[in-house]
Amino acid sequence: QKEVEQDPGPLSVPEGAIVSLNCTYSNSAFQYFMWYRQYSRKGPELLMYTYSSGNKEDGRFTAQVDKSSKYISLFIRDSQPSDSATYLCAMSARGNNDMRFGAGTRLTVKP
Amino acid sequence: DVKVTQSSRYLVKRTGEKVFLECVQDMDHENMFWYRQDPGLGLRLIYFSYDVKMKEKGDIPEGYSVSREKKERFSLILESASTNQTSMYLCASRQNSGGYTFGSGTRLTVV
Numbered sequence: 001q002k003e004v005e006q007d008p009g010p011l012s013v014p015e016g017a018i019v020s021l022n023c024t025y026s027n028s029a030f031q032y033f034m035w036y037r038q039y040s041r042k043g044p045e046l047l048m049y050t051y052s053s054g055n056k057e058d059g060r061f062t063a064q065v066d067k068s069s070k071y072i073s074l075f076i077r078d079s080q081p082s083d084s085a086t087y088l089c090a091m092s093a094r095g096n097n098d099m100r101f102g103a104g105t106r107l108t109v110k111p
Numbered sequence: 112d113v114k115v116t117q118s119s120r121y122l123v124k125r126t127g128e129k130v131f132l133e134c135v136q137d138m139d140h141e142n143m144f145w146y147r148q149d150p151g152l153g154l155r156l157i158y159f160s161y162d163v164k165m166k167e168k169g170d171i172p173e174g175y176s177v178s179r180e181k182k183e184r185f186s187l188i189l190e191s192a193s194t195n196q197t198s199m200y201l202c203a204s205r206q207n208s209g210g211y212t213f214g215s216g217t218r219l220t221v222v
């Protein structure tokens with residue numbers, strides 16, 4: 001079993017839809033959780049960074065962490081074609097050099 | 112903004128060649144990383160460095176070596192390139208906390 005599981009998709013939604021992206025994990029020591037967005041032919045860029053359980057909101061993006069279920073989510077409200085990208089979850093136990101990444105979910109938002 | 116620059120976007124090399132991938136960051140970050148990214152496998156850590164001349168093996172170091180002679184520069188070396196090293200290579204840097212900043216990647220093809 002992989003430490004971090006992420007459905008690769010692809011996921012296709014119409015513009016304006018609410019998008020839900022998810023990851024599950026097996027290591028209960030993880031306490032730092034991140035979401036990265038990767039456009040085609042580019043490197044990943046950090047989108048959201050959260051510590052421990054709870055929600056964090058930034059504009060149209062909301063990150064949720066449920067440590068009891070070992071489950072994290074990224075919600076995108078009012079999705080736009082510019083949100084079309086691959087989204088990678090990542091997590092770390094010590095917050096330093098032990099990051100583990102999901103395989104990424106490819107999202108397409110159609111106009 | 113922190114910038115991580117990878118010297119080549121695309122490289123084509125022959126089997127058995129020695130290959131150098133260069134990465135430079137401009138924000139005085141302590142930690143630097145080399146990942147490879149393959150479809151369905153996500154990002155896998157090859158090597159990382161937490162200081163000049165210091166290096167640590169990641170999950171898949173076989174067939175690779177690294178060099179960090181200056182704080183801003185982290186090089187990945189493929190001693191004798193093989194076709195199974197065809198991949199997207201991503202360099203990243205990080206201060207002592209927070210998420211990673213990635214370069215745009217080098218797509219290496221070994222023929």
